[in-house]
Amino acid sequence: MARVTIQHVAQAAGVSPSTVSNFLNDRQGRMVAATRTRIETAISELGYRPNRAARQLRNGKTQTVGLVVPSVGNPFWGAFAHEVEVAALALGCSVLLCNSERDPERERRYVEELWEDGVRSIILCTSLPSLDHVSNVIAEGLRLVTFDRPAQPNDPESVVSISIDNNVGGQVATAHLLELGHTSIAFVSGSIRSVNRSARYRGYCDAIEAAGLSVADMPQWTGMDAAHFGDVEAAEVGRAAARDLFADPKNAPTAVVAINDMTALGFCRGLRDLGLKVGRDVSVIGFDDIILADLYDPPLTSVRQPITRMAQLAVSEAVERGSNESTDPGSSVLLRPELVVRESTEHVPATPRP
Amino acid sequence: MARVTIQHVAQAAGVSPSTVSNFLNDRQGRMVAATRTRIETAISELGYRPNRAARQLRNGKTQTVGLVVPSVGNPFWGAFAHEVEVAALALGCSVLLCNSERDPERERRYVEELWEDGVRSIILCTSLPSLDHVSNVIAEGLRLVTFDRPAQPNDPESVVSISIDNNVGGQVATAHLLELGHTSIAFVSGSIRSVNRSARYRGYCDAIEAAGLSVADMPQWTGMDAAHFGDVEAAEVGRAAARDLFADPKNAPTAVVAINDMTALGFCRGLRDLGLKVGRDVSVIGFDDIILADLYDPPLTSVRQPITRMAQLAVSEAVERGSNESTDPGSSVLLRPELVVRESTEHVPATPRP
DNA sequence: TGAAATCGGTGTAACGATGCACTGACCATA
DNA sequence: TATGGTCAGTGCATCGTTACACCGATTTCA
Structure with a gap:
């Protein structure tokens, strides 16, 4: 089964390869309808599929979308990667998967290699505050869509962000606990230098203070200062937090806002x-x-992130803006998170724990 | 920043592009050491990286490994995909991710497109019993490594399988429950036409009968006959099974072997x-x-699958056998699963449930 | 009616790497 | 000194597509 090339199609349609190429690339401005249909039938009869490598070599571009996640092993990123693949497939692209392990250096290397x-x-x-580590590639024309990291003031103009409003998320989560009567609410998070963490934390603080309480009075957990920890270890962070916060039961919280579900x-x-x-003893969100x-x-x-929608937005920003060369600034999106109340949050226990 | 090509390297090293190409492709049989080092330094000084597209166009191959999983959204497959990416990275390959959604037709299309x-x-x-849907591509020379699907008698010779021994897994799981005194053990699984399911089920049956019991006496759950259900829905299967099996409490099991953790x-x-x-009322494994x-x-x-090891094996089979053109049959691997006992399995309750 | 404009396409040289067939220099043998 | 053989490396055509420059035929318009 030798490969069917554009020449075969051209021959079958009785035109030159150039014309077929023009057809394929939507440069059909000057082309009579009959030619068009002849090419179309030739393509489908021969089962022609353009050779990616040749295309890429010629114009220096791929139809591939790079996806860099902290780790697909983490169920959240796995689910997101899944949605991205589905969305990309619908647009005829493949997805090249990379795990950064939340290491800025790996992030940079991957982006550069891609x-x-x-x-x-x-x-x-x-969730790095700055995109400096990849700014040179952005400057050269990379269409970068950041996910789960709202646009930051210093981001290059061409960068688009798809994210939920983490501040609102933090507020909603905390307000929910406050409504249940909790007044001793801890915030548990591992990674320190993350824009998410700070936004969610700010939301938490805002809600606490809006309720007339003081953040300083809340049980604090400073987190594991490990410079290096992956995403799968998020659960470990939560476990350690529980151990530490309840080491002194007198000073333990009755409710906890965790940075994500794995940590929760x-x-x-x-x-x-x-x-x-x-739930009964300690509420967790x-x-x-x-x-x-x-x-x-x-x-x-x-606090739910609508990942299907977000993946679609991300892919369409990446692919569709990528295709036309417009310097259209693109549109960052900040979606509203949605609180999903289940049974891990309950009214504050009437009697203090023993 | 124009691309550094092999010509630039050649010029810098004072040799012809062919020689650099020979160097790059380990055809260094006839090449004096001095030339080699000149090329090496030129490469590193210029920061040369070969152009994938050109290479691929020329020899019709990529250095990319295709990974087709049912759905990365499922934590097991997400974790596996992660390990695959890590292993591939170590060998200098990238991973192209595809979700088959357990649809044979999508499987076929992906394999063919790749x-x-x-x-x-x-x-x-x-976990399809037959590989007929991709046999034409295998015949053309595709290096196929199946994962989580032991080699089947009718598989093409060149196919390598990396899997655990599901039969043993089923036995070990069931034996564990039997040891805890359970005599009413149900087997819960969704997908029907899967080689895994049948192997695990056979192991379950073997263990039951080895204990002098009869499979026919066990509570049966026939499963949801949906022709189409993805991997993420596995949990739904388990939930439905619980509902159905306990509809008649007199006839309900005291323990359950689930086909996988999501279903469990x-x-x-x-x-x-x-x-x-x-645990207390019903043991689940x-x-x-x-x-x-x-x-x-x-x-x-x-029952643990050692996915890190399995991913390494899979990648090395795929990549290293892929590189040399030997028709080395390769070696399928059937690893021993490992029982990890936690708290969801307990001794059979002394008193029957109300 | 003649010059220009438009239409519908075609020829060709790249893009970067590869590998076969070749060459020129050197050495050994007869 | 012919002859042949090895050594170390090179020239060139090629993979499939693309885009620019070009071309002959028809139409337009002053």
């Missing part, structure tokens, strides 16, 4: 280690609403 | 809906040992 390999659109899931689930596991019951939130016992209250 | 795009090695995660977790969720407690098994409440007993 660029050099002709990938012109990348969906970068990062780890926290629940930690509570279990201590003989405490989620997470972020993301991964599939396991609903499966958990008790089902986890969470 | 092949036509020059991908010569594919890790296919399927769904089953646990179903039990919870019914007011039953996992899953397969895969995904990260959430340990996080769950109660932590889930599971």
Whole structure:
């Protein structure tokens, strides 16, 4: 089965390869209808599919979207990667998968390699405050879509962000706990230098103070200062937080806002280690609403990110803007998160724990 | 920043492009050491990286590994995809991700498209009994590694399988429950036409009968006959199974072997809906040992698949055999699964449930 | 009616890497 | 000194597509 090339199509249609190429690339301005149909039938009869490598070599671009996530092993990123692939498929693109392990240096290397390999659109899931590490590639024309990281003031103009409003998310989560009567609410998060973390934390602070309470009075957990920890370890962070926060029961929270569901689930596991019951003893709320939130016992209250919609937006920004050369600034999107109340959050216990 | 090509390197090293190409492709048989070093320094000084597209166009191959999983959204496949990417990176390959949604037609299309795009090695995660749908591509020379699907008698010779021994897994899981005193053990699975399911089921049957019991006496659940259901829906399967099996409490099992952890977790969720407690009331065991098994409440007993090792094996089979043109039959691997006992399996309750 | 404009396409030289067939220099043998 | 053989490296056509420059035929318009 030798490859069917554009020459075969040209011959079958009785035109020159150039004309077929013009047809394929929508430069049909000057082309009589009959020619068009002859080419169309020739293509379908021969089952012609353009050779990607040749195309890429010629114009220095791929139809591939790069997807850089912290780790597909994490259920949230796995689910997102899935949605991205589905959305990209619908637009006729493939997805090249890269795990950054939340390492800025790997992020940079991946982005640079993808660029050099002709990938012109990348969906970068990062939560680094600055994009300096990839700014040179952006300057050369990379269409970068950041996900789960709202646009920052210093971002290059061409960068588009698809994200939920983490500040609102933090507020909604915290307000929910406040409404349940909690007044001792801890914020649990691992990674420090993340824009998400700070936005969610700010939302948490805002809600606390709006309720007339003081953040300073809340139980604090400073987090594991490990410079290097992946995404799968998020659960470990939660578990450690539970251990530490309840080391001194007098000063322990009655409710916890976790930075994401994995950390929340780890926290629940930690509570279990201590003989405490989620919901009854301590309310826990997470972020993301991964599939396991609903499966958990008790089902986890969470701030949902609409990943299907977000993946579609990200892919269409990456691909469609990537195709036309317009310097259209593109549109960053800040979606409203949605609170999904389940059973891990309950009214504050009437009697203080023993 | 114009691209550095092999010509630039050649010029800098004072040789012809052909010589540089020879160097790059390890055809250094006849090449004096001085030339070699001149080329080496030229490459590193100029920061030369070969152009993938040109290479691919020239020899019709990519250095990319195709990875076809049912859905990266499923935590097990997400974790596996992660390990594959890590292993591929170590060998200098990228990974092209495809979700088959367990649809044979999509599987076929993806495999064919990857092949036509020059991908010569594919890790296919399927559980279809036959590989007929991709046999034409295999015949043309595709290096196919199947994962989580043991080699079948009718498979083409060149196909390599990396899998655990599912039969043993089924036995180990069931034997564990038998040891705990259970005599009413159900097998819960969704997909019907899967080689995994049948192997695990056979293991289950073997263990039951080895204990002097009869499979016919066990509570049966025929499964949802949906022709089409994805991988993420696995949890739904478990939940439905719980509902159905306990519809008639007199005839309900005291323990359950689930086809995988997602189904097991769904089953646990179903039990919870019914007011039953996992472990105390009903023992549940899953397969895969995904990260959430340990996080769950109660932590889930599971038959672990050593995915890191398996991913390494799969990638090395795919890439290293792919590189040399030997028709070395390659070696299928059947790893021993490992039982991880946690708290979702307990001794059979002394008193029958009300 | 003749010059220009338009129409519908075609010829050709790249894009960067590769590998076969070749060459010129040197050495050994007869 | 012919003859042949090895050594170290080179020339060139090629992979499939694309885009620019070009071309002959028809139409337009003053």
